[in-house]
Amino acid sequence: MKTPKRLQSLLDEGLIDGVQRQLMSGKEAQVFVVRCGDETRCAKVYKEASQRSFRQAVDYTENRKVKNSREARAMAKGTRFGREKQEEA
Known part of the structure; x- marks a missing residue:
């Protein structure tokens, strides 16, 4: 394969x-x-992320922690940078 x-x-x-x-x-x-x-x-x-369509995505990511405070703020706000970093995590 x-x-x-x-x-x-x-x-x-x-x-x-x-x-x-x-x-x-x-x-x-x-x-x-x-x-x-x-x-x-x-x-x-x-x-x-653009191809996924499940509703309960928060259940998969709720306990994840990020050491970099800039990335954590961006993820919380839902900015483009934050969404990219969340996808990488």
Whole structure:
């Protein structure tokens, strides 16, 4: 199977050895079966923020903390910079 773009960095860093197949796809993420040494594991890849459509996003991000106060303020205000940093987190 061709490696998805969002899993390529894990492959380059040596965290996974290969992607076997896609297990499932949903409205917020895709799950792939990956090989890691002798073990078979799953890797969950979240879709871009512009492509996600789930309503309860706050449930996924409510306990996240950011050390940089500038980023924390931007996230709280919902600015473009804040949304980008929240997506990175």
